[in-house]
Amino acid sequence: MSDRGAVAIFARRHRYHPLEAAPWLISVAAYFAFPSYLPLGAQILATILFALSADLLLGYAGVVTLGQAAFFGAGAYTTGLLAAHGWGEPITGLLAGAAVAALIGLLSGLVILRTTGLTLLMLTLVVASMLYEAVNKASWLTGGDDGLQGMKVWPIFGWFRFDLFGETAYCYCLIVLFLCWLAARRIVHSPFGRSLTGIRENIRRMHAIGAPVDGRLLVVYTISAALAGTSGALIAQTTGFVGLTFLGLDRSGTVLIMLIIGGVGRLYGAFIGVPLYMIAQDRFSTIAPVYWYFWIGLLMVLVVIFARGGILGLFDRFRR
Amino acid sequence: MTIEDALSAAVNIAFNGLAYAMVLYLISVGLSVTMGMMGFVNLAHGVFAMAGGYIVTSLMKEQGVPFPLALLAAALTVAAASIPVERLLYRRFYGGDELDQVLLTIGLVFMSVAGATYIWGPLQQPLQPPAWLSAPFDLGFRSFPAYRSFLILCGAAVVMALWLAVERTRFGARVRAAVDNLRMAQSVGIDTSRLFMATFALGSGLAGLGGALGADLLAVNPSYALQNLVYFLIVVAVGGLGSIRGPFFAALLIGVADIASKYLMPEFGAFFIYALTLVVLLLRPRGLFGRA
Numbered sequence: 271m272s273d274r275g276a277v278a279i280f281a282r283r284h285r286y287h288p289l290e291a292a293p294w295l296i297s298v299a300a301y302f303a304f305p306s307y308l309p310l311g312a313q314i315l316a317t318i319l320f321a322l323s324a325d326l327l328l329g330y331a332g333v334v335t336l337g338q339a340a341f342f343g344a345g346a347y348t349t350g351l352l353a354a355h356g357w358g359e360p361i362t363g364l365l366a367g368a369a370v371a372a373l374i375g376l377l378s379g380l381v382i383l384r385t386t387g388l389t390l391l392m393l394t395l396v397v398a399s400m401l402y403e404a405v406n407k408a409s410w411l412t413g414g415d416d417g418l419q420g421m422k423v424w425p426i427f428g429w430f431r432f433d434l435f436g437e438t439a440y441c442y443c444l445i446v447l448f449l450c451w452l453a454a455r456r457i458v459h460s461p462f463g464r465s466l467t468g469i470r471e472n473i474r475r476m477h478a479i480g481a482p483v484d485g486r487l488l489v490v491y492t493i494s495a496a497l498a499g500t501s502g503a504l505i506a507q508t509t510g511f512v513g514l515t516f517l518g519l520d521r522s523g524t525v526l527i528m529l530i531i532g533g534v535g536r537l538y539g540a541f542i543g544v545p546l547y548m549i550a551q552d553r554f555s556t557i558a559p560v561y562w563y564f565w566i567g568l569l570m571v572l573v574v575i576f577a578r579g580g581i582l583g584l585f586d587r588f589r590r
Numbered sequence: 591m592t593i594e595d596a597l598s599a600a601v602n603i604a605f606n607g608l609a610y611a612m613v614l615y616l617i618s619v620g621l622s623v624t625m626g627m628m629g630f631v632n633l634a635h636g637v638f639a640m641a642g643g644y645i646v647t648s649l650m651k652e653q654g655v656p657f658p659l660a661l662l663a664a665a666l667t668v669a670a671a672s673i674p675v676e677r678l679l680y681r682r683f684y685g686g687d688e689l690d691q692v693l694l695t696i697g698l699v700f701m702s703v704a705g706a707t708y709i710w711g712p713l714q715q716p717l718q719p720p721a722w723l724s725a726p727f728d729l730g731f732r733s734f735p736a737y738r739s740f741l742i743l744c745g746a747a748v749v750m751a752l753w754l755a756v757e758r759t760r761f762g763a764r765v766r767a768a769v770d771n772l773r774m775a776q777s778v779g780i781d782t783s784r785l786f787m788a789t790f791a792l793g794s795g796l797a798g799l800g801g802a803l804g805a806d807l808l809a810v811n812p813s814y815a816l817q818n819l820v821y822f823l824i825v826v827a828v829g830g831l832g833s834i835r836g837p838f839f840a841a842l843l844i845g846v847a848d849i850a851s852k853y854l855m856p857e858f859g860a861f862f863i864y865a866l867t868l869v870v871l872l873l874r875p876r877g878l879f880g881r882a
Contacts, residue, residue, distance in 0.1 A: 334688050381868065385875045388631060391688065392827045393871060399820045400864040407859045519816060523696045530693055560712070560812075564704030570697025571679070574690050 284459035293541040297444055301437075308436035309508075314548045315443035316504035319450055321529045321540035323497035326454055328526070329535025330463060331490045332470030333383075336522050337394030338498055340378075340401045341371040343517030345499025347405060350418045350512035358424040364446070364503045371499020372492050374401070379491035383484065386473075395519065402517040417513030421506070432508065439508035446504060450497055451537075457493065458537060466490055527570055533582030542581050601732070603850045609738040611838075611845030612745025613807050616800030618825040618837045619752070620793020626832015627769045628786055629685040633695035636815035636822055637702040638668050638794040639801030643810035644706065646802035647715040657720045661744075661802050668798025669791045676790045684786070699815045706812035717805035741803050748799065749838060756834050765789055769832045824867045830880030840878060 300311055320342055327333045345367035352363050382393035405412045413419050425431040430438045457463050468476045469483055476483050506512045515521065524547070532543025547566075555562040577584055621635040645664040649655040655663070679698075683691050719737045727736040756762035764785050767775040776782050801808070808818055821844070829840030844863060851862035870878065 328689065334692060336692070381872060385871065387688065388625060388831065389827055389871055389875050391631065391692070392823050393868065395820055395823065396864050396867050396871075400861060400868070403859045403861045403864065407857060407861065519819065523700075526693060526696070534689075560707045561704050563700040564708075567697040567700030567702075567704070570693055570700070574694045574697070575679075575682075578690070 290538075293538070294448065301440055301444075305435065305437075308440045310436075310548070310552055312436050312439035312443045312508045313505065314545050315440070315447050316501050316508065317525075317528070317548060318540045318544045319443075319447050319504065320498055320501035320525055321532070321544050322447075322451065322454055322537070323494045323501065324525050324529050325534060325537060325540055326457070326490060326497065327494040328529070329537075329539070330458060330470065331466045331487060333487065333491070334391050335394040336391060336519065336526075337396075337398035338494075338525055339517050339519070339521040340394075340398035341375055341495040341498035342502035342521065342525075343401065343405070343512075344374050344495075344502065345371040346502030346506040346512045346516045347412060347418065348499070349503035350421050350506045351411070353421040353423050353507070354418055358422045360423055360426050360442070360507050363423070363507065364500060367503030367506070368496045368500040371502070372496035375492045375495020375499075376488070379488045379495075383487050383491060395522075398517065398519065398522060402514065405517060406514055412512075415514060417511055421510050421512070423507050423510065432510075436508070443504050443508060446500065450500060454497065455537060457490075462486065462489070524566075527566060530570070530573055530580055533580030536582055539580055539582055546581075598732075599853070603846065603853055605734060605742075606738065607846030607849040608842070609741045609745075609845075610804075610807055610849055611841040612742055612749075613800050613804030614821060614825050614845050615838050615841035616745060616748060616803065617797045618822045618829070618841060619834060620790070620795075620797050621822055622826045622829060622831060622833060622837045623765070623769070623789055623793050625826060626830075627765070627772070627789065628680075630680060630683060631688055631691040631695065632680070633692060633819060633823075634698035634702065634815065635794075635797060636818050637699060638672060638797040639804075639808075639818070639822075640702065640706065640810065640814035641668050641671070642798030642801030643717075643805040643808070643814065644710055644715060645798070647717050647805055647810055648710070650718060651715075657723070661799060664802035665795045665799040668801075669795030672794030673787060673791050676787055680790070681783070681786070699819070702815050703812050706814075710812070712812060714809045714811040715805070717810070719806070737806060741806075744803060748796070752796070753834070761788070820864075824863070826877075828867060828870050828877050830877030833877070833879045836877055836879030843878075 297311075297315065301308065304311065320338070323341070324335070324338050327335055327338070348370040349363040349367040352358070352366060357363065378397045382390060382397060385393060406414055409415070423432055426438065426442060430442075432438050432442075458466075465476065465481050465486055468481065469486065473483060502516060505516075528543040528547045529539055530543065531546060532539030532541065551562060551566075554565070573580065579586060617636070617639045620638075621632060624630050624632045624635070642664040645667055646657075646660045649660040649663060650657060679694065683694060723737045723740050725736055726733040727739045756765060764775070764780050767778075767780060768782055768785055772782065801810075801814075808814065811817075825837050825840045825844055828844065829836030829838070844866075847866055848860065848863050851858060852860070855862065874880070
């Protein structure tokens, strides 16, 4: 490829491609086509945001984390606690959830991002476990094992009530996801985002050319935490429940799995992996909830061995 | 609290902490070697320990096999079963992408949860110690629970044997060589592929033994591998990757500190241990005994 060709590709890559409208058109169409599945749809949309937050960290900055649930749970509990103690305003609740998650991301990132590789992986898990144990033991505040009781979420703008059919919840999640996606897309295509890819591909060279690697990692870690917190807060508000499972290791694991099924480091993997996973789970897990884990585990093993790029990676392979 | 009470509490903590440490070490040492030597993050290592626990409980309950024999069977079965796993699945990922390893082994953990529920049901499998280990064991000045004393002695014997083997045998020398410098070990003609297989089987067998011996401490249930993963990883990370002795001291530290904190400050649960790990790894990112 000539230099000019490469430059042209770089110059084009941040522009909107018509295909990028597809997830949004499908989401809007799904609202009208499956009115009885809107609560599930809202969950899927909020979880896409969670997977997106993991993609930013894992797919772009190359930080393998087993502790993403910490931020998800932090956002959910913050919003939940506010709503249970008399402040059920959804937008500020959502922002508060994101802020607390970002703060935890910033503080833990300051400490753990100084390590690399396996130690870092371990420490993400340790931070999540710490938070889990803290929430578990502070049962006077959080309800511990039973989960948080008595959340009262007010209508959005004092007008749109969270209804039983999930209409408000679906639209609310869709709008929040869209805004967060716009932000994530901007970040990924900014010089900052490109430097993250550089850190992922060759951290030594990035150090050598003078890029502030540590600072950039900390920033993306915090952003990712904020997005994960937003996602947790969304789920807390739309389901009216927060429990310890929001912080568990299996949640950190399954979000990676959903992301891998779709494809890592492409911003759209989350939009494919999460719906597939959650719709399949909704269908099959009611038949035999425990065995669901067997099939998902097997699928994971097969994906890692045969289809490393996920579903989007398979598409790429066929196109070539 | 009188001095006697305090002393008795201290002895209790030391004794139970030691028993816990033995179990943690037996299970984690194989994980440390897998990570240090083969560069493989095996999050599914706890599955081997769980298998050991299930084998020993069901052999004793359903077949009436004597306890020592059941322990041996658990260790050998798990070691043998780990070989095909290593050959068919793990080998191709050695030294590769961390994310692949994490996903592969998390997949295996999820499968183990479902598999164990399918075979043994969702409930915890209690270990019924044999009669000769049920009575307390009198040491003159005070008596100790016999089962845990046996656990400590057994663990200590295995640890001694393992360390002797690593220091004195040809196999041990090869393992040390491969951990220190893999390429050099290959260049001087060590068949590292077979060495990996043997080490992996040994590590898994020890994990099986640890899970079987500790069936009373770490409850045998389907989500065993998920519940205890953090502890196994902590022991390895604090001890230093690839080290054989490091995890022992790490297990002692973590085991005693865990029992102590849960005894003295039950309201904090495991929180203290996680904080301790965080501090240790910040001061020494390669663990207490890891090489710089």
